[in-house]
Amino acid sequence: MTGGRVPAAGAGPEPLDRMAVSALTWLDGMRPCFRLPPDVTTDADPNTTLKPLGELAELSHLIRTHHPLPAVRDLADGLFRFAWRETGDGELFGDLIRGEPRATYPVELYGVFAQTGLSHPGVEELVRTMTGLRGWRVAREDHTRTLGVLNAERRIGLRHHADFDAVLAMTGLGRAVEPWTLDRKAAYGVTHDVFHLTDWGRAPHRMPADRAEYLRLWIPSWLESWLEEELWDLVGELLAVAACLPAPVPDAAAWRLLAGAQGADGAVPEIGAAPPPGTAAAEAFTACYHSTLVTAFAATLARIGPTRPAGPTAGVRRPVLESEAAS
Template sequence: MRQVAHGALAWVSAHREDFALDDEALSAEGRVDRTWKPLGELAQVCATMTRRLPPADPLHASARELLAFAWRQTGEGELFLRLQRAEPFATYPLEVYAAFAAAGLRHPAYEESAATVARTRGWRLTEQDPTRRLGVLVAERRGGIDGIRPPGQAEHVLRGTWLGGLPEPWTFEAASGYALTHVVFHLTDWGRAAHGLPPDLAAYLTHWLPPWLDTCGEARMWDLTCELLVVAACLPSAGTAPGSEAREAWRRVAAAQDPAGAIPEVGPPPHHRSGGPGGGPAATGPAEDFARSYHSTLMAAFAAAVTLGRADAARADRAGTGARDGQVRCPAATQYRYGGQGALG
């Protein structure tokens, strides 16, 4: 698991310029999924890693450096203010900003402007699917926008999601799988609150996650497999080591990782694919390789950090050394301030 995480972050670090924002990021015709989405996912994963792993861990240092790079790409928050003024009712700027805010990287002028818009009926009535709306509610809280929603709205929204309805387990498919992982991410503050799941959801996932993990691993759906491994690490039953199904999933993920550290979203890594001249590897360009690998590679690092952090916290709890709720307690000088599927999908 740690080897996978080191390889993944090494690949991300080597390709960090591919996460950089360009002129398209502020263009009305720009594609959010090619600009803000990758950068926001990089920020979210690195923010979690710096909270779940101790400062002495090399993974923590790599994640912190990447997080600083991502924050610089936003002009230390200034670009969020420009985005908010250009698209006042778009939720993705706040969703991406919330990832930085959770790591203590804040822009007060943006938060003030976003809060003004969030108090309008237009913002509160924006039509979204339940999983996305739950993510926006979490982003509001993390982004410093409080008191604009009626009490209990998050619980009401939760019960409208696929996972919140406790559906028949055989109805699981890729779309519902991604929806359920993001519900868990939102409820557990992206893997940092070990007891964020309601008991009925935790029991349901404890029972049905193992066959879903096995199914996705057999289908070589590595991106979803890694997201489900995060869910496994967030369950109350998760102890000092992954269960047998999770261990098998990690073995499969490790086998899918290429020598440079990248993990494809689906299927074999580039060096295992056929179709090129003489039956060799099929040729793809750097942009294509990045697009098909960056998210699953980030998710592998994310899953490893949450799993390792949970195990460390469990051992510390038993030893009475001060970690609680799956969160590493860093010295005061290194602590960050505590701050869908959607913009961060």
């Protein structure tokens, strides 16, 4: 295990803040790797171009809105604004929708920004037209992904194309699958069930009591397994899930180990040890960007705990602020 950032007192506010600041500082320095290529709407792989930018927007927005420290909020705010500019202030989503009318990812990505009040009139019209088509309402095999689409529809202000609770019931979380059967893919499925259900921790009240108890009982065991594997990305997601519950489940030991995996530069490797010094920026980015983002996100949720906003209005679309419109 590498690093040297192990906090002596567990997951208290100061160690969590240090982890968040360090992670966001590294991410800020990696802006060139988040930039979209010229062929983003044609030949580029969305999983290596749009997906990282969308994840940056999703998690930096929560941090900029909810972290108690101004310095952390400012770092996250800069990253969120950068992500919006990379989309051409939303124009990119119109090109994506016209190119792939039945694809869900343009709507999911647009929903991240629409939730904050940022919008593009042409895209709004396209989204409403496209999501009203019969083809949009077909059943999807990936129920976790469907929850993400439904959450995006809510963020944009669209009518749900399917019943959220019925879809949730088909997921790993909804079925409360036998906890000892979770492999890596299934574990990521459960974490994202939680994120879509609670709007990434903004609405813990949406978590059914029996599913909250299921997670409370089994997160410690899952954490132990993935800590042993040094799969820091999934460890971070599980710590975020623990903080998403109506009554957060702290795990100071897991936080100490995750802090120990964070390098002096703030990067957290997805698995195992950090890339060695001298690693090319693009390679280090691929190995660390998501787990570093997740660490900042989880540290923010753990930091605010039960004080975070919750209720029927959490995550509702709001008007654009003048400062945002001008940026």
